[in-house]
Amino acid sequence: MKAVRIHKYGDESVLSYEEAPMPVLEPDDVLIRGVAAAVNPVDWKIREGYLRQMIPYDLPLTLGWDVSGVVEDVGARVSRFKVGDPVFSRPDIQRNGTYAEFVAVRESEVAPKPQRVSHVEAASLPLxxxxxxxxxxxxxxxxxxxxxxxxxxxxxxxxxxxxxxxxxxxxxxxxxxxxxxxxxxxxxxxxxxxxxxxxxxxxxxxxxxxxxxxxxxxxxxxxxxxxxxxxxxxxxxxxxxxxxxxxxxxxxxVFIQPDAEILKEMADLLDKGRIRPVVGAEFSLQDVVKAHRLSQSGHSVGKIALYLGMP
Ligand SMILES: NC(=O)c1ccc[n+]([C@@H]2O[C@H](COP(=O)([O-])OP(=O)(O)OC[C@H]3O[C@@H](n4cnc5c(N)ncnc54)[C@H](OP(=O)(O)O)[C@@H]3O)[C@@H](O)[C@H]2O)c1
CATH class of the missing domain: 3.40.50.720 (NAD(P)-binding Rossmann-like Domain)
Structure with missing residues (x-):
């Protein structure tokens, strides 16, 4: 699959759009085919190595911890989701992230995607x-x-x-x-x-x-x-x-953790039209360098989305 990974810490030149191995599913994991991800400041903070004392990553690492997409496969113990379900998530930041065609996410960190918004908009919400x-x-x-x-x-x-x-x-x-x-x-x-x-x-x-x-x-x-x-x-x-x-x-x-209950509450508010997603910029996965530059400028408006591909 295609993914954006880093093999060492550094500036945006370390972002590598490349072929990466498919995620290996644990029994509690849902495999999501990502349609959209989002860029957050934590992505470039991790890229720069600012969090390396706190989270000792094994490199290469796939960045990105927001996703909206469709369930492609489920692990043996997964009971709430099935293949084809539209879902969104803010996965565990200690695992490989969502700048990829596929990502493995614990079932407990996944929620049904809000129905009234696109995948790009849904991916702007979790983190x-x-x-x-x-x-x-x-x-x-x-x-x-x-x-x-x-x-x-x-x-x-x-x-x-x-x-x-x-x-x-x-x-x-x-x-x-x-x-x-x-x-x-x-x-x-x-x-x-x-x-x-x-x-x-x-x-x-x-x-x-x-x-x-x-x-x-x-x-x-x-x-x-x-x-x-x-x-x-x-x-x-x-x-x-x-x-x-x-x-x-x-x-x-506050240092946040994945929370599917909050995702459900937000999806409900979105579907009732009580809140709206704000996507200020959208890039393709290949253009991730531009997306990181914008985020790192400190002056982006709303969220920065990354389009990953058709569901
Ligand atoms: N601890 C956690 O768990 C956690 C979770 C999420 C985020 N965070 C952190 O929270 C911070 C904000 O995240 P974010 O995603 O909202 O960032 P962001 O989208 O990059 O924020 C950009 C916005 O900040 C505004 N801004 C810049 N300087 C300002 C100032 N002096 N006063 C008022 N507004 C100013 C800019 O408005 P103008 O262009 O108009 O200046 C711009 O619209 C980041 O440092 C992120 O790492 C922490």
Whole structure:
């Protein structure tokens, strides 16, 4: 099968579109013929070797951890899926990924594909959607009527987080550049702060939750806008707990895991038209270098999709 693999860590020149062996199915695995994958910042972070201490990969490694496609085969213990089922998944990041014609994924990490959207749109949801859902609802406990600030709201995670928080009934403030302000408003944000013109910590206050997708100075400034007892949730670096205590607020760090239950909830919201996928760019698998450059620029809008082939 064709796949994009890396044989060593490095810049985008290490991405190799090549012939790779078919995945070997474990008894609990579903073999998915991928129609579309998506590019996430973690893909180029792994490519560069930033996560090598945390996850000691055996190279070569197939990158990519979002997929939408059709079940091609099932392992001996698989009971919920059969050949031909349309499915989507955010597979285990410790295994070979989805920049490939076929990928083996544990049954527990797979969910039926939402019906109202294309495979390209469905592939844009799992990793970013699980991140937004886990951060807002599981770590952040966001409820109807609360005030939430979402950073980088025009990005892959942020564009879903705005929609999910609004769907839950929260009042949503968001940061992005002026170029993307109207887009973020169209996702439902109540107040949009152009980070290139205004310091968000000077115009926002009394937040129940801040969702930090940027880290560094943005995380540092975010403490200032929380109300007493509010929570700062980061997906970039653990906000210091002693700082939170000192300020009378809470903090959490999220590093997501595969979660088919969240995928089912999101598929349901999509099929009911309550949230929408945002695919800002689409590339073929052969053009993965362009897709990585765009992701690494830090200024892509919504998700970057990779088209893999016909179902
Ligand atoms: N811990 C976890 O489990 C986990 C899971 C998923 C993602 N993440 C991390 O979360 C981060 C976000 O992921 P993503 O997929 O959403 O990234 P992304 O799609 O690449 O985000 C790009 C967006 O960020 C916006 N942006 C850049 N600088 C900004 C600033 N200073 N203020 C406000 N917005 C800014 C850009 O808007 P403009 O072009 O308008 O500037 C752009 O639309 C990544 O670092 C990723 O690795 C962590």
């Amino acid at each position: 970013a959607g699980i991140t937004a859902w886990t951060s807002l609802f599981k770590a952040g406990g966001v409820q109807s009527g609360q005030r939430v600030l979402i950073h980088a709201a025009s990005g892959g995670v942020g564009s879903l987080a705005v929609q999910l928080a609004k769907e839950r009934g929260a009042w949503v403030a968001a940061t992005t550049s002026g170029r993307n302000s109207d887009f973020v408003k169209s996702l439902g944000a109540d107040e949009v702060v152009d980070y290139q013109k205004v310091r968000f910590s000077e115009v926002l206050r009394d937040m129940d939750m801040v969702f930090d997708t940027l880290g560094g100075e943005v995380q540092e400034e975010s403490w200032k806008v929380l109300k007493p007892g509010g929570i700062l949730v980061s997906v970039i670096s653990p906000p210091p707990e002693d700082r939170a205590k000192e300020l009378g607020v809470r903090s959490a760090f």
